[in-house]
Amino acid sequence: MRELASGVWFGSGTHVTFLALVDGADVTLIDAGWAGDADRVEAALASIGRRPQDVRAILVTHAHIDHVGGAAKLHERYGTPVLAHPKELAHARGEAHEQAGPLDLLPIAWRPRTLRWMADVARVGVLGHVAMPYAQPFPDAAPGAPLDVPGAPVPVLCAGHTSGHTAFLLPGGVVATGDALVTGHPLSGSTGPQLLPAFFSHDPARTATTLDAIAGADADQLAPGHGEPWRGSPADAVALARAAG
Ligand SMILES: [Zn+2]
Numbered sequence: 706m707r708e709l710a711s712g713v714w715f716g717s718g719t720h721v722t723f724l725a726l727v728d729g730a731d732v733t734l735i736d737a738g739w740a741g742d743a744d745r746v747e748a749a750l751a752s753i754g755r756r757p758q759d760v761r762a763i764l765v766t767h768a769h770i771d772h773v774g775g776a777a778k779l780h781e782r783y784g785t786p787v788l789a790h791p792k793e794l795a796h797a798r799g800e801a802h803e804q805a806g807p808l809d810l811l812p813i814a815w816r817p818r819t820l821r822w823m824a825d826v827a828r829v830g831v832l833g834h835v836a837m838p839y840a841q842p843f844p845d846a847a848p849g850a851p852l853d854v855p856g857a858p859v860p861v862l863c864a865g866h867t868s869g870h871t872a873f874l875l876p877g878g879v880v881a882t883g884d885a886l887v888t889g890h891p892l893s894g895s896t897g898p899q900l901l902p903a904f905f906s907h908d909p910a911r912t913a914t915t916l917d918a919i920a921g922a923d924a925d926q927l928a929p930g931h932g933e934p935w936r937g938s939p940a941d942a943v944a945l946a947r948a949a950g
Pocket of ligand 1: 771
């Protein structure tokens with residue numbers, strides 16, 4: 706894993722990222738990759754001297770299977786609590802459906818980069834379904850206040866990609882942007898701050914306006930749900946993503 710700021714570790718699953726917030730012996734995970742990435746998440750924790758049993762909570766940016774499949778596996782294995790924004794709970798619990806399906810991919814299914822991505826993610830759960838009836842809402846905190854979990858992340862609601870998509874402001878000036886703002890994806894031909902293809906999003910029209918929540922974050926580094934970390938101001942990243950269309 707890569708340490709972006711003190712105690713803020715960035716890890717990669719299969720074309721998706723996750724974060725470990727280390728606070729003494731305790732850890733909070735933000736997202737945990739595909740179901741088939743669970744062993745990679747455990748190996749990543751081992752690489753920084755932590756065990757899955759040290760994870761006090763898994764926060765989810767949103768409940769798409771590439772971010773929560775691994776969370777469901779870790780819950781099965783260790784009983785780790787899974788926490789989501791109250792507006793994301795129905796999706797996380799499997800009561801609402803906000804996931805792109807195979808038909809959404811049909812128009813671009815012939816492209817080599819789509820075929821390569823499908824071949825990779827077929828191995829880790831793209832055809833699976835994840836429902837987490839045990840998912841709980843974030844612990845109560847005043848707006849703008851940190852959650853009472855290791856690493857003290859501050860949730861920032863930025864709905865659009867999903868109904869309760871949440872970014873997190875982390876210690877050391879890092880903002881975890883989830884899929885609201887990414888810096889690359891196998892289906893994209895470019896790198897740098899950008900939006901995901903619209904068909905991945907539940908409310909594509911809202912994905913552009915919701916970026917205001919990220920632009921206002923007091924941070925100097927972005928940790929996106931897909932792509933590499935990016936150094937610079939969130940406002941600049943948002944401007945680049947909007948310009949990229
Ligand atoms: Zn994603």
